[in-house]
Structures are given as structure tokens and as C-alpha cells.
Amino acid sequence: MNPHLFLKNNILLILVSLFILLANSNFAVEQKSPIGFPTFAIYTNKIPVYATLSGSFTLHPEREANKAESYFKDIKQSNNIGSGTSYLSVKFEDKVFKFHELTNIKSEWNMEDSSITISGQIPLADVEIFMVLKNKKSRDGSFFVTYGAINRTNRIVDIGFRSLIDVGTEANDGIPLKVCTDSTVEKEIYSNEFKFTPFNSGYWETYESDTDSSIGIRNHLIGQGNTPPDQIAFVNWERAFATDWKYFTNKHVLTSSDSAVLLWWNPQPVKQGERREVSTEYEIKRKNDKISFDLIEPETGSGRLHLKATNNTNSPKEVSYQLDAGTNAFLSLNYDNPLTFLLDKNSSLDKIIPITLHGKGSVDLIVKEKNGKLETNHNLPVNLARENRDQSPKFWKSSKYPIIYNSDKDGLKLKGVLRAKDSGKKLGETDLISVKSIQNSFVYLGEVDLKEFSGEVLVEIFKQ
Amino acid sequence: MLFRFKKIFLCVFFLIPSIIFSDELLERREAYILTKSSWLEVKAQEKKALQESKKEKRKIIKETSRKIKSSGFISVRHVAPNGEIFVNGLYNLIISNEFKGKTVYQIDDEPEQILSENSFLLREGNHTITYKLFDENGVLKDQKKEKVYLDLTAPDVIAQLEGIYFERNSFYYYKPGVKLFLQVKDKDSGVGEIFLSLNKKGYLPMAKMDKPVDSPGPKEIRILATDKVSNLSQEVYLRYTVDSDPPSVDVELNSIPELQSEKGLLCDREISIRLNAFDLGSGVSKIEFRKRGQKEWRTYRDYPLVPRYKKKVSLEYRAIDNLGNESPIKYFKCKVKNEPTPIPEE
Numbered sequence: 001m002n003p004h005l006f007l008k009n010n011i012l013l014i015l016v017s018l019f020i021l022l023a024n025s026n027f028a029v030e031q032k033s034p035i036g037f038p039t040f041a042i043y044t045n046k047i048p049v050y051a052t053l054s055g056s057f058t059l060h061p062e063r064e065a066n067k068a069e070s071y072f073k074d075i076k077q078s079n080n081i082g083s084g085t086s087y088l089s090v091k092f093e094d095k096v097f098k099f100h101e102l103t104n105i106k107s108e109w110n111m112e113d114s115s116i117t118i119s120g121q122i123p124l125a126d127v128e129i130f131m132v133l134k135n136k137k138s139r140d141g142s143f144f145v146t147y148g149a150i151n152r153t154n155r156i157v158d159i160g161f162r163s164l165i166d167v168g169t170e171a172n173d174g175i176p177l178k179v180c181t182d183s184t185v186e187k188e189i190y191s192n193e194f195k196f197t198p199f200n201s202g203y204w205e206t207y208e209s210d211t212d213s214s215i216g217i218r219n220h221l222i223g224q225g226n227t228p229p230d231q232i233a234f235v236n237w238e239r240a241f242a243t244d245w246k247y248f249t250n251k252h253v254l255t256s257s258d259s260a261v262l263l264w265w266n267p268q269p270v271k272q273g274e275r276r277e278v279s280t281e282y283e284i285k286r287k288n289d290k291i292s293f294d295l296i297e298p299e300t301g302s303g304r305l306h307l308k309a310t311n312n313t314n315s316p317k318e319v320s321y322q323l324d325a326g327t328n329a330f331l332s333l334n335y336d337n338p339l340t341f342l343l344d345k346n347s348s349l350d351k352i353i354p355i356t357l358h359g360k361g362s363v364d365l366i367v368k369e370k371n372g373k374l375e376t377n378h379n380l381p382v383n384l385a386r387e388n389r390d391q392s393p394k395f396w397k398s399s400k401y402p403i404i405y406n407s408d409k410d411g412l413k414l415k416g417v418l419r420a421k422d423s424g425k426k427l428g429e430t431d432l433i434s435v436k437s438i439q440n441s442f443v444y445l446g447e448v449d450l451k452e453f454s455g456e457v458l459v460e461i462f463k464q
Numbered sequence: 465m466l467f468r469f470k471k472i473f474l475c476v477f478f479l480i481p482s483i484i485f486s487d488e489l490l491e492r493r494e495a496y497i498l499t500k501s502s503w504l505e506v507k508a509q510e511k512k513a514l515q516e517s518k519k520e521k522r523k524i525i526k527e528t529s530r531k532i533k534s535s536g537f538i539s540v541r542h543v544a545p546n547g548e549i550f551v552n553g554l555y556n557l558i559i560s561n562e563f564k565g566k567t568v569y570q571i572d573d574e575p576e577q578i579l580s581e582n583s584f585l586l587r588e589g590n591h592t593i594t595y596k597l598f599d600e601n602g603v604l605k606d607q608k609k610e611k612v613y614l615d616l617t618a619p620d621v622i623a624q625l626e627g628i629y630f631e632r633n634s635f636y637y638y639k640p641g642v643k644l645f646l647q648v649k650d651k652d653s654g655v656g657e658i659f660l661s662l663n664k665k666g667y668l669p670m671a672k673m674d675k676p677v678d679s680p681g682p683k684e685i686r687i688l689a690t691d692k693v694s695n696l697s698q699e700v701y702l703r704y705t706v707d708s709d710p711p712s713v714d715v716e717l718n719s720i721p722e723l724q725s726e727k728g729l730l731c732d733r734e735i736s737i738r739l740n741a742f743d744l745g746s747g748v749s750k751i752e753f754r755k756r757g758q759k760e761w762r763t764y765r766d767y768p769l770v771p772r773y774k775k776k777v778s779l780e781y782r783a784i785d786n787l788g789n790e791s792p793i794k795y796f797k798c799k800v801k802n803e804p805t806p807i808p809e810e
Contacts, residue, residue: 195510197503199498199499199500199503222498228496230502230506239674248509250514252675252679254679256641257640257676314795346792392493394493394494395495396495396498397498398499399499401497415487450497450499455496455497456496457495457496458494459493459494461490461492463487463490464487
């Protein structure tokens with residue numbers, strides 16, 4: 001072989017590889033944090049997400065051309081011991097360790113997977129703790145943070161996680177934070193301390209007024225891949241930073257001077273040789289002025305409907321949305337259909353509603369909007385997977401849980417059973433009845449009354 | 465053997481039908497159920513914690529009040545880490561002396577005196593106290609010396625607010641985010657404790673202060689400090705208001721427009737508009753207005769706005785207080801009548 005040709009071919013190969021690497025929006029770099037911890041970054045499009053060996057992570061979209069201002073901060077100009085201003089607390093039996101107090105802290109950086117793993121060990125116990133930051137390739141500007149523990153001891157141990165996230169902008173340490181309630185009557189924007197659960201709101205986000213040019217951040221607490229935290233709190237950073245686990249909010253304490261968010265996953269027993277993982281999803285919010293649907297999981301049809309409306313008048317106005325999946329699909333949602341909201345004068349509505357669409361292939365989600373006297377139909381095309389069976393909603397906010405199953409055959413005798421995931425105890429069962437025929441498949445539906453049960457369940461479908 | 469066979473037979477007898485007639489599992493997946501009970505539990509925990517913290521706080525306020533009241537009324541002796549001994553003005557020599565019997569004491573080079581209930585140090589500074597114990601016959605049995613520093617000076621407290629403020633009629637208005645800077649100095653025995661009282665709710669040790677000093681509304685902060693021998697400082701107080709409320713602003717028209725169901729408001733051709741704003745805090749700095757759709761704001765100068773030769777009035781307006789709190793933008797629109805309003809005949 002001609003050596004020149006070989007060299008030429010290799011250079012071409014390297015160039016092509018470089019091009020592919022740069023063309024791929026998810027890539028990673030290593031930097032040094034201001035306090036000296038090696039810092040790793042994964043890029044979700046043009047937005048870097050940094051992880052440090054202190055076990056904190058940070059997001060700096062404002063460094064990029066889009067000049068977004070909101071970010072999670074991990075470093076403050078202070079003489080603290082370097083845990084940063086955001087940190088993870090791990091509850092191990094009756095002790096609490098901050099991540100930087102673990103031993104053997106190391107990092108693993110996976111380019112292919114576009115993920116960073118920072119891990120350490122509980123002192124004097126063979127329990128590995130890790131934090132993984134992973135891009136969600138299919139969803140630009142979105143990433144998952146996973147906290148986990150592997151129990152290598154020879155006993156069952158209780159492990160819980162508390163994540164303190166310092167939230168602010170370059171200009172201000174304190175910014176208003178927003179939840180999404182089921183109505184427009186309840187307070188949604190907070191500049192004071194407030195504790196809630198995913199029952200109250202499926203996500204929290206930074207609040208920017210309509211005239212504000214900055215881009216914000218949203219943390220989904222439920223949805224595909226998410227482990228709903230047991231509690232979430234908007235807190236004053238200075239007060240919360242001094243605590244490592246317990247924190248009780250005080251509604252008289254303002255967060256406007258320095259805001260932070262606490263997420264708790266309460267301790268749970270982890271068996272010998274097993275692991276516990278919890279995940280939560282952060283995304284860069286985009287300005288969204290119209291109604292849209294974001295399909296999260298094509299296989300199950302779970303997604304998020306984004307509703308946006310304004311009332312520029314000087315009197316309250318009712319806005320309603322009638323949702324319909326047409327003849328080709330069936331939808332389930334945790335709200336009354338139509339969804340109705342009363343907008344105060346000169347106010348706006350900005351909500352994300354979890355919805356599950358049941359069907360196959362291309363379907364249409366039709367949203368009939370009635371804003372005062374104005375009626376508008378929105379046809380939102382959705383591409384579901386070709387194969388799907390059990391489509392029971394992954395998250396449900398009431399005691400009556402719908403069990404849904406798709407089958408090609410009609411007239412089947414099906415039974416749905418719900419069990420508590422941890423104990424395996426049967427919580428209830430129901431016969432599934434064929435309620436709708438969609439594209440040669442049949443939707444079977446049943447409902448189980450769970451009364452006051454709250455937590456993780458197993459949904460089982462049986463053919464009788 | 466027969467027993468074992470019976471057992472196996474029974475197992476097979478029950479197992480086969482259960483396999484044949486059991487339901488076939490088609491799918492299994494995980495889900496989360498979020499019911500109100502989880503939220504109610506968190507709410508109850510928060511409520512309980514709040515009640516407990518209130519109870520604890522009441523106890524601390526009571527204890528702090530007792531501590532402040534007793535400052536300067538009890539004898540205190542403090543041994544610094546370097547071994548230096550500091551005492552206060554009520555340091556009673558008889559208490560510190562363990563000699564039992566007739567004791568004579570001498571402070572520095574002063575004449576010796578019999579130790580009594582009224583034996584105190586008087587002059588601030590270092591002193592050497594000599595104690596001598598005599599028996600019934602007047603024979604010296606034992607003696608000892610003690611070097612102490614009489615500290616009569618209370619700590620100095622300097623308190624300052626730092627933030628954006630506006631002074632109006634000798635009242636100080638601050639923007640939220642105002643910070644309290646405290647400097648407490650004591651050159652002798654050193655700073656002991658610092659106590660703060662917010663809005664007359666009782667003194668608390670500084671570390672137990674959980675109320676922010678920058679929440680909206682009027683504030684009165686009182687500060688006291690003690691040194692290591694319980695000398696109490698002068699009370700320092702700060703009065704100010706945290707103003708986060710924007711002014712309220714409204715239009716005032718010279719004539720009442722007609723409300724027409726289809727056209728909205730209909731104004732007279734001679735309409736003149738005044739803009740009025742009111743602010744309870746730092747006061748109104750300025751009122752601004754613009755035609756709807758325009759970018760630039762114009763400052764309102766207290767004379768009526770008279771739209772001439774216009775078919776409609778479309779005005780946006782807002783007010784800003786002296787701390788920069790902006791009112792929401794308000795909007796006034798009306799159509800102007802084509803004909804002048806006839807003057808009613810007498």
C-alpha cells in the first residue's frame with residue numbers, strides 16, 4: 001500500500017471522526033472548578049452541565065451565546081470546605097454524610113453514553129454511593145441526575161438522599177420559583193419558603209415574567225425515568241446550607257435574597273448486594289407561547305401537554321381545554337376533561353399536564369381551547385410506537401387508578417392486579433373490559449380503588 | 465415410605481390443577497401512585513415542627529430575658545484560655561476564697577482589711593489579691609495570692625444596615641435584601657453573647673434568630689451584648705421599613721366616559737387625563753406613560769394629558785417609587801366622540 005495514501009486516508013478518517021464528534025451535540029470536556037476540584041462537563045446542545053468531584057453539579061447556560069441567565073450554582077466566593085453551595089447528603093442508617101465526606105471519591109466519564117459518574121464510599125461500610133449526570137439525547141437541553149447506592153455489606157441497610165440545589169442568576173442569588181397546581185386559585189409563584197410533594201406539583205421551575213428575556217430551568221419530579229421525591233422544599237439557601245438532612249420550612253422566611261431547593265428521597269432498606277437508585281430530570285425551559293405536546297415515551301404514550309394562555313383584560317376570564325384523541329386513540333389524564341381554569345385579570349396560565357395517549361403509530365391529540373369567547377382547535381400530531389400493550393399511567397394522583405391494556409383481540413377475559421412494589425402485597429384487582437376499538441386493537445380498562453395508598457406499585461395484567 | 469408418597473401425591477394433586485387453571489401473566493410494569501395522604505403527612509410534620517419550634521423559642525426568650533436581667537447583678541469570674549482571670553464589679557472576694565476562719569485580704573499595696581460581705585474590687589484593671597488565714601490565737605496559718613482583672617467596661621455594639629435605601633421624613637426605607645452588619649467589640653474579657661430583638665418580640669441569642677431582617681414591612685431591631693463577665697452593653701436599636709410594594713396608579717378623567725357594550729368606553733372630545741399615584745412606603749418617584757405599542761416611556765409632569773384630534777385614546781401608564789418598585793403596567797383606552805359634547809342650556 002502506498003504509505004502516502006495510508007497517511008492521507010488516516011488523516012481523512014481523523015477529520016471525519018472529529019467532524020462526527022463536533023456534529024454530535026452531546027460531548028464532554030474537563031475543566032477546573034474555582035476551588036480546585038476537577039470539574040467535568042457534558043454538553044446538552046450548547047449548554048454545559050458540570051459535575052465536580054465534590055458531588056455537586058452546575059449548569060451555566062449564560063456562558064453560551066444564548067445569554068440565558070439562570071443556572072444552578074455550586075461555587076460561592078466563600079471559605080467553606082469546598083462542598084460547593086449545592087451538595088448531596090446521604091443518609092446511611094442513623095448517620096448523614098455529605099458527598100465530599102465520602103472516601104475513595106473518583107470519577108468516570110463515558111463519552112459514548114454522554115454521562116459522568118462521580119462515586120465514593122461510605123466511611124467504614126462497604127456501601128458505594130454514586131451520582132450520575134446523563135444527557136437525554138432524544139430531548140435537547142435535558143439531563144438526568146441519578147443518585148444511587150450499592151450495598152456490598154452483609155446486612156440490610158437504610159439509605160436515603162437529600163439534594164440541595166442552589167438556584168440563582170448571575171445578577172441575583174434569589175429568584176422566584178414556581179410550582180404547578182391543579183387550579184389557578186392556589187399560589188404558584190414563591191419568594192418565601194414552601195414545602196410540597198409531587199402530589200401538589202409534578203415539577204418546579206424558575207419563574208421568569210413574560211417580558212424577561214432569560215431562560216429558566218425546570219425540574220420534573222414525575223414522568224418517564226423519574227423517581228418522585230418524598231418531599232421538595234423552596235428554601236433560603238443560608239438556612240438550608242447549615243443543615244444536612246432535616247429541614248422545616250418557615251413561610252415567613254424569604255428566599256428572594258438567596259434561593260435554593262431541597263429534594264428528599266427518604267431512607268429505604270437496601271438488601272445485601274442490591275442497589276437503590278433515584279433519578280430526577282432537569283431541563284432548560286424554552287419560551288413556549290403556544291399549546292404543545294411533548295411525547296416522552298412513544299412505547300407507552302406518556303407525555304406532557306403544555307398549556308399557555310393570557311388574560312389581558314381587567315376582569316377574570318375562564319379558559320377551558322377539551323382534550324380528544326380522536327377515533328384512533330384513547331387518552332387518560334388525571335384531570336377532569338375539559339380542563340377549566342379561571343384566570344385573574346391581567347394574568348397568564350402556564351401549565352404542564354401529564355397525559356397518556358393509548359394507541360399505535362400516528363395519532364392526533366385535539367385540544368379545543370375556549371378562551372373567553374374565542375374558540376380555537378389545536379391539532380397536535382403524535383407518533384406513538386407500533387407495539388404497545390400495557391398503557392396504565394405511570395403516575396397517578398388519586399385513589400382510583402386506571403389499569404389499561406391494549407390487545408389485538410376482542411372478547412378477552414382480562415384481570416388487572418395492583419401490588420405494593422416493596423412488600424408485594426395485593427392492593428386490589430379488577431376485571432378489564434374492552435371499552436374502545438382503535439386501529440384493529442382493543443383498549444381494555446378497569447379501575448382499582450387504592451384508598452389512601454401512596455407509593456410505588458406493580459401493575460400486572462392476567463389473561464383468565 | 466407410604467407417608468412420603470402420600471405427601472408427594474397431595475402436592476402433585478394440588479399443583480397440576482393450579483398450573484392448568486392459573487391466570488397467564490401478560491404484562492407487569494411499575495407505576496407511582498401519589499395520593500393526598502403523602503402530602504397530608506408532610507403537612508402534619510411541618511405543623512408539628514412549627515409548634516415545637518415556637519414552644520422552644522418561647523423557652524429561649526424567657527431564658528434570655530432572665531439572663532439579660534441578671535447581668536450586672538451577680539458576681540462573675542471568668543478564666544480565659546490563657547489562664548487570665550477576669551471578674552466583674554460584683555465579684556465578691558468572700559465567695560472566691562475557700563479559707564474558713566478569720567481571713568485578712570490585701571488588694572495590691574492597699575492596707576490589709578478583714579474579709580467581709582462588703583469586700584469588693586473598685587478600680588478597673590489588674591489587681592493582686594492576697595488572702596491570709598489566721599487561727600484563733602492570731603497565728604498565720606495559710607496564705608495565697610490571686611491575680612485578677614476587674615472588667616467594668618461593657619462591649620461596644622455598632623450596628624449598620626447595608627442596602628439600597630431612601631430617606632423620607634426621617635424614616636428609612638430599604639429594598640428587600642438589606643443586610644444587617646453587626647460589630648461587637650470588647651477589649652478586656654472579650655465578647656460573651658449577642659442578643660437581638662425583632663419587632664419587640666423579645667430578645668433571642670443571635671444564633672437563634674430565624675426571622676429575616678429584610679422581609680417587607682416595618683422593622684425595629686434592638687441589639688444587646690454582654691462580655692464574658694456579664695457586663696451588659698448599651699441597647700442599640702435600628703428602625704426602618706423594607707419596602708417592596710409598588711405604588712398604586714390610576715387615571716383621573718375630567719368627565720365620565722360612556723360605557724357602550726360593543727365599543728367599550730366612549731370619551732368626550734374635550735377629555736383630559738390626569739395620572740395619580742400613591743405610595744405608602746418610600747413615596748412616588750415618577751409616573752410614566754406611553755401610547756400603547758410605543759417602546760419609550762415618557763415621564764408624567766403633573767399636567768393633564770389632552771389628546772387632540774384623535775379618534776381614540778390608548779394609553780399605558782405605570783408608577784415607580786423611590787426605591788425603584790414598579791407598579792404593573794395599566795392600560796386605558798377609549799374611543800373619542802366625533803362631535804363635541806353639547807353644553808347644556810341653563
